[in-house]
Amino acid sequence: MRKLSTFVLGLLAIAAPMAANASVLAKVGDKPITDEMVRSEYETITGDQRKAVNDDAATRRNMIENAINAELLVQAAKKSGLEKDEEYQRAVEHFQRQYLASRFMQKAVEPKLSKGEVKKFFEANKHFFDTTQVCAYHIVVQEEKDAEKILAQTKVKGAKFEEIAKKNSLDPSVQENKGNLGCFTRDRMVPEFAAAAFNMRKGETKGPVHTMYGYHVIKVYDIKAGKVPGYDEVEQQAKESLRTKLVSELINDLRAKSSVKVDESEAKAFKL
Numbered sequence: 001m002r003k004l005s006t007f008v009l010g011l012l013a014i015a016a017p018m019a020a021n022a023s024v025l026a027k028v029g030d031k032p033i034t035d036e037m038v039r040s041e042y043e044t045i046t047g048d049q050r051k052a053v054n055d056d057a058a059t060r061r062n063m064i065e066n067a068i069n070a071e072l073l074v075q076a077a078k079k080s081g082l083e084k085d086e087e088y089q090r091a092v093e094h095f096q097r098q099y100l101a102s103r104f105m106q107k108a109v110e111p112k113l114s115k116g117e118v119k120k121f122f123e124a125n126k127h128f129f130d131t132t133q134v135c136a137y138h139i140v141v142q143e144e145k146d147a148e149k150i151l152a153q154t155k156v157k158g159a160k161f162e163e164i165a166k167k168n169s170l171d172p173s174v175q176e177n178k179g180n181l182g183c184f185t186r187d188r189m190v191p192e193f194a195a196a197a198f199n200m201r202k203g204e205t206k207g208p209v210h211t212m213y214g215y216h217v218i219k220v221y222d223i224k225a226g227k228v229p230g231y232d233e234v235e236q237q238a239k240e241s242l243r244t245k246l247v248s249e250l251i252n253d254l255r256a257k258s259s260v261k262v263d264e265s266e267a268k269a270f271k272l
Contacts, residue, residue, distance in 0.1 A: 025064050028071040038067050109246045113239055122231050122238040128187055129234050131226030134197045135183040137161050137219040139169040147208035147215035154205050154217060161205070161219050170214060183224060187241070193218070
């Protein structure tokens with residue numbers, strides 16, 4: 001929902017019925033421009049940005065002018081018969097689907113993001129916020145047996161992990177980085193990969209490690225010690241992490257209750 005343009009949000013606000021307690025800021029013909037419509041148009045503004053807007057009279061006035069401009073365009077579009085345009089109908093359906101999905105997700109997840117729940121999540125997942133970094137190479141293949149063979153190759157005296165990676169890894173960037181992922185914190189990697197990498201010693205090679213991407217052989221070449229920050233330092237990060245977890249659980253639950261079938265041949269042939 002955040003990615004919708006403020007102009008589109010403005011059009012959605014204009015189309016909405018007027019609330020009983022709304023203040024009329026302006027009129028375009030007989031159409032009122034209310035405070036509620038202007039707020040809806042800029043609903044993506046949060047925190048310090050919202051305070052800055054509220055403190056600046058010129059910016060607030062500009063918001064009202066933008067709402068007026070949007071209404072002028074809407075009225076002109078209706079007079080031209082644009083509402084019957086197929087592209088318009090597809091766009092309305094697209095944004096309606098986006099809004100409904102986003103609104104449902106918000107109503108399902110937001111009540112579970114209280115300060116108490118966020119703190120509880122942080123306490124149970126402190127390792128996730130550890131600033132320690134692991135620096136590693138990896139090779140990824142589709143078959144476990146291939147990963148086992150590659151692991152054996154890396155153990156041969158004089159073997160160069162980078163060269164083995166270039167010859168075998170399915171990672172699209174391997175020809176450029178030779179399998180070097182650089183240094184990363186635990187939260188930057190998928191859980192299975194992170195669990196393996198952060199339980200390895202410097203210089204150790206391990207595999208196969210299974211993730212959604214395939215089977216990995218991992219070589220840790222450095223570890224940069226960090227710390228677990230205090231809750232106050234990462235409260236917002238913890239909230240976003242919990243939100244991501246809750247959304248993932250919501251989607252998984254909906255999938256489990258629904259019939260989802262993918263035509264793999266069509267999916268493989270699909271291109272943007």
